[in-house]
Structure formats: C-alpha cells, structure tokens
Amino acid sequence: MTPTQLRAFAAVVRLGSVKAAAADLSVSEAAVSMHIAHLRKELGDRLFTRTGAGIAFTPGGLRLASRAAEMLGLQDRTILEVSQAGSGRxxxxxxxxxxxxxxxxxxxxxxxxxxxxxxxxxxxxxxxxxxxxxxxxxxxxxxxxxxxxxxxxxxxxxxxxxxxxxxxxxxxxxxxxxxxxxxxxxxxxxxxxxxxxxxxxxxxxxxxxxxxxxxxxxxxxxxxxxxxxxxxxxxxxxxxxxxxxxxxxxxxxxxxxxxxxxxxxxxxxxxxxxxxxxxxxxxxxxxxxxxxxxxxxxxxxxxxxxxxxxxxxxxxxxx
Missing domain, CATH: 3.40.190.290 (D-Maltodextrin-Binding Protein; domain 2)
Known part of the structure; x- marks a missing residue:
C-alpha cells in the first residue's frame, strides 16, 4: 500500500468518481484505476462498486476511506516535521x-x-x-x-x-x-x-x-x-x-x-x-x-x- 495509491483512493472518495479524481490529481483515469486495482488486490476487498447513482462503498472501503485521509495527513505532517527538524523550527x-x-x-x-x-x-x-x-x-x-x-x-x-x-x-x-x-x-x-x-x-x-x-x-x-x-x-x-x-x-x-x-x-x-x-x-x-x-x-x-x-x-x- 503506497501513498500514491492512497491518494488516488482518497480522491475518488472525496470527488465521487474515477474521472473527477484523475482530473484533480492531473493523471489519467487508467492510472487511478490501476492504483485502485492494486489496493483491491492487496486488501482483498472490492472497496467500492459503480451504481446508477454513483459509487457504493463496501464496509471495508468506508474504513479505508477514513484511514487513508488520516494516514496521508500523518505522512504530510511527518515530512514537514522532518524538514523543520533540520532547520530547528x-x-x-x-x-x-x-x-x-x-x-x-x-x-x-x-x-x-x-x-x-x-x-x-x-x-x-x-x-x-x-x-x-x-x-x-x-x-x-x-x-x-x-x-x-x-x-x-x-x-x-x-x-x-x-x-x-x-x-x-x-x-x-x-x-x-x-x-x-x-x-x-x-x-x-x-x-x-x-x-x-x-x-x-x-x-x-x-x-x-x-x-x-x-x-x-x-x-x-x-x-x-x-x-x-x-x-x-x-x-x-x-x-x-x-x-x-x-x-x-x-x-x-x-x-x-x-x-x-x-x-x-x-x-x-x-x-x-x-x-x-x-x-x-x-x-x-x-x-x-x-x-x-x-x-x-x-x-x-x-x-x-x-x-x-x-x-x-x-x-x-x-x-
């Protein structure tokens, strides 16, 4: 599970579609779908399915959605703290x-x-x-x-x-x-x-x-x-x-x-x-x-x- 994969999934959760997530991340729809596919394979969960009303998340997908935002936020915070540690701020x-x-x-x-x-x-x-x-x-x-x-x-x-x-x-x-x-x-x-x-x-x-x-x-x-x-x-x-x-x-x-x-x-x-x-x-x-x-x-x-x-x-x- 990589940060890039989590960012792709978090964007789908936030925006409600693979197309919108791809536009937001400035990547192709195929790239977003590939990241989602890797997550599905690694976690053994479909995470979400497409319906006529949009995207329907599985219980596992909902849990990952909350964890993804937290993990990405923690990663950004860690990068910032490490950078600041070098400058003493x-x-x-x-x-x-x-x-x-x-x-x-x-x-x-x-x-x-x-x-x-x-x-x-x-x-x-x-x-x-x-x-x-x-x-x-x-x-x-x-x-x-x-x-x-x-x-x-x-x-x-x-x-x-x-x-x-x-x-x-x-x-x-x-x-x-x-x-x-x-x-x-x-x-x-x-x-x-x-x-x-x-x-x-x-x-x-x-x-x-x-x-x-x-x-x-x-x-x-x-x-x-x-x-x-x-x-x-x-x-x-x-x-x-x-x-x-x-x-x-x-x-x-x-x-x-x-x-x-x-x-x-x-x-x-x-x-x-x-x-x-x-x-x-x-x-x-x-x-x-x-x-x-x-x-x-x-x-x-x-x-x-x-x-x-x-x-x-x-x-x-x-x-």
Missing part, C-alpha cells in the same frame, strides 16, 4: 472560526508565538463544522472557535472564553433613540449588516438570526465583521458585534446598543485538538489559552491586523 497549524480569527486570534497568536523563537504559527479560517474533520485528518493541529454541533470522541475540548454579542446601530439610525426594548418583529424587519460568520450554521451570529427569524433578504454579508460595523456607523442598518470589541465605539458615541429578544446573546469559545497524538506545540497552546495573559491578549478589542503579525506567523484564508 516547529510549525503549529491553527484553524479558527471567522469571528474568533478576526477579533481574538491576532492578539492571542502574537503573544503565544513571541514566547518561542523556534515556532511558526499558521492561522487558517474555517467553518466550525469542519473542525473535527480537519483535526482527524491532521490538516490542522488545533481549532479555536464555537463548539461544533457534534464532536468526535477522539477529540478533546477545552472552553476558555465566554463572550457577549450585542446588536448596534450608528448614531443617526432611526433606532438609535429607541430606549425601550424592541420586539422580534421590529428587529427582523431591519437591514442586518453581518460578517462572514453569518453564512455558517454554527456559532452565535447564525443562532441569533435564526431565533429572530431574520430573512436572507434582510441580511447583507460583508467580507469582515469590521466592514459590517463601519456600515452600521454610517446608519445603514443593524450590526451584531462582540461587546469587548466595541467598548471604545460605544464610549465615543459612534455606536448605540439595542435591546430586544435574544439580545444580548452569550456564547463561549473552545479549543479542540486530538485526544491523543497532538503535537507538543498544540498542548502548549491549550495550556496557554486559559491563562490571564492570553485572555487579556484576546480582549484587547479588535486585535491587531494581519499586517501587524510577526514574520513567523502566516495567515491563510480558506473559502
């Missing part, structure tokens, strides 16, 4: 939800990375729904953000920060002078200015929108939560914001809080990692993230921009 790959990545991750990672001269940190943004898969496939070492709806028993979860989400408008918005609590009907009729976390199904932002039954036609989703807040300051609509990130804006009168059902909303962020086999740097971050220094770094407001990162930290945005 370590790499910690961190996945984060969009809300955490924008507001809390910069300060946390900047402080954490500054504690070790031999550590590089790579931050990538993902939906919390993918946290479990990314960790089990060893595509990342640790994940930060809201708790996924379901968590694999092979993962450990450590809550580390409670936060509050509030609804705000600019000083010239018609609702800015509203002192009484708004009704759900009044809120759902507003134009909602939202960051990318609104596009997901897990997290406090989609939860609030669901509870208020805000239709998609009333939602405007921006590339960042900061951009949504800037529009709110101009009186263009209602925005959802982390209370610790807008303290100064509220004090300066640039934003005004609204009261209503489901508002303010309270949530919690957690750190997820493999229960066994996580790299030492991941264990270090899990211990560090609950410390007072780490909490203060995350609560500094909107954090620091990507341009303020130390050179050892790399940011990758995944769509």
């Amino acid at each position: 370590r790499l910690l790959r961190v996945a984060a939800s969009s809300l955490f990545a924008e507001h809390a991750a910069p300060g946390l990672i900047e402080l954490f990375a500054s504690r070790a001269d031999d550590l590089d940190v790579e931050l990538s943004v993902h939906s919390p729904q993918r946290f479990g898969t990314l960790l089990l496939e060893r595509a990342v070492d640790v994940a930060l953000g809201p708790r996924p709806a379901t968590a694999d028993e092979g993962l450990s979860r450590t809550p580390f920060l409670n936060y509050e989400m509030v609804a705000v408008v600019g000083p010239h918005h018609p609702l800015a002078a509203q002192r009484a609590s708004l009704t759900a009907s009044e809120l759902r009729q507003q134009t909602w200015l939202l960051g990318p976390s609104a596009a997901g199904r897990i997290g406090l932002v989609p939860t609030v929108l669901h509870q208020l039954q805000v239709d998609e036609e009333h939602q405007r989703i921006f590339q960042s939560h900061a951009a949504a807040l800037e529009e709110a300051k101009r009186g263009k609509g209602v925005a959802l914001a982390l209370s610790f990130a807008i303290t100064q804006d509220l004090a300066d009168g640039d934003l005004t809080r609204l009261a209503g059902p489901s508002l303010p909303a309270k949530g919690a962020w957690s750190v997820l990692a493999l229960s066994h086999g996580a790299p030492p740097a991941a264990a270090e971050l899990i211990r560090f993230v609950t410390t007072p220094r780490a909490i203060q770094a995350m609560l500094r407001g909107a954090g620091v921009t990507a341009g303020r990162f130390r050179p050892a930290i790399h940011v990758t945005l995944w769509s």
Whole structure:
C-alpha cells in the first residue's frame, strides 16, 4: 500500500468518481484505476462498486476511506516535521472560526508565538463544522472557535472564553433613540449588516438570526465583521458585534446598543485538538489559552491586523 495509491483512493472518495479524481490529481483515469486495482488486490476487498447513482462503498472501503485521509495527513505532517527538524523550527497549524480569527486570534497568536523563537504559527479560517474533520485528518493541529454541533470522541475540548454579542446601530439610525426594548418583529424587519460568520450554521451570529427569524433578504454579508460595523456607523442598518470589541465605539458615541429578544446573546469559545497524538506545540497552546495573559491578549478589542503579525506567523484564508 503506497501513498500514491492512497491518494488516488482518497480522491475518488472525496470527488465521487474515477474521472473527477484523475482530473484533480492531473493523471489519467487508467492510472487511478490501476492504483485502485492494486489496493483491491492487496486488501482483498472490492472497496467500492459503480451504481446508477454513483459509487457504493463496501464496509471495508468506508474504513479505508477514513484511514487513508488520516494516514496521508500523518505522512504530510511527518515530512514537514522532518524538514523543520533540520532547520530547528516547529510549525503549529491553527484553524479558527471567522469571528474568533478576526477579533481574538491576532492578539492571542502574537503573544503565544513571541514566547518561542523556534515556532511558526499558521492561522487558517474555517467553518466550525469542519473542525473535527480537519483535526482527524491532521490538516490542522488545533481549532479555536464555537463548539461544533457534534464532536468526535477522539477529540478533546477545552472552553476558555465566554463572550457577549450585542446588536448596534450608528448614531443617526432611526433606532438609535429607541430606549425601550424592541420586539422580534421590529428587529427582523431591519437591514442586518453581518460578517462572514453569518453564512455558517454554527456559532452565535447564525443562532441569533435564526431565533429572530431574520430573512436572507434582510441580511447583507460583508467580507469582515469590521466592514459590517463601519456600515452600521454610517446608519445603514443593524450590526451584531462582540461587546469587548466595541467598548471604545460605544464610549465615543459612534455606536448605540439595542435591546430586544435574544439580545444580548452569550456564547463561549473552545479549543479542540486530538485526544491523543497532538503535537507538543498544540498542548502548549491549550495550556496557554486559559491563562490571564492570553485572555487579556484576546480582549484587547479588535486585535491587531494581519499586517501587524510577526514574520513567523502566516495567515491563510480558506473559502
């Protein structure tokens, strides 16, 4: 069983056909079929059959599918670690939800990375729904953000920060002078200015929108939560914001809080990692993230921009 054979099988699993797998791997369909045939012969299992509805996997094929992703991820990780060992450096790959990545991750990672001269940190943004898969496939070492709806028993979860989400408008918005609590009907009729976390199904932002039954036609989703807040300051609509990130804006009168059902909303962020086999740097971050220094770094407001990162930290945005 070779890595090339496993990559061919994993591509078939991921894409649902030999043709699509061949295109993805930039090889011929015959090459993919040959690799699959070798696996079938070595394992004594057909792995999958073609049906009118697509590909149907055997029980053995399903088991290999989960193992293949894990084995390939471990191989990539090993190659990386061996390469780094020669240069005396370590790499910690961190996945984060969009809300955490924008507001809390910069300060946390900047402080954490500054504690070790031999550590590089790579931050990538993902939906919390993918946290479990990314960790089990060893595509990342640790994940930060809201708790996924379901968590694999092979993962450990450590809550580390409670936060509050509030609804705000600019000083010239018609609702800015509203002192009484708004009704759900009044809120759902507003134009909602939202960051990318609104596009997901897990997290406090989609939860609030669901509870208020805000239709998609009333939602405007921006590339960042900061951009949504800037529009709110101009009186263009209602925005959802982390209370610790807008303290100064509220004090300066640039934003005004609204009261209503489901508002303010309270949530919690957690750190997820493999229960066994996580790299030492991941264990270090899990211990560090609950410390007072780490909490203060995350609560500094909107954090620091990507341009303020130390050179050892790399940011990758995944769509």
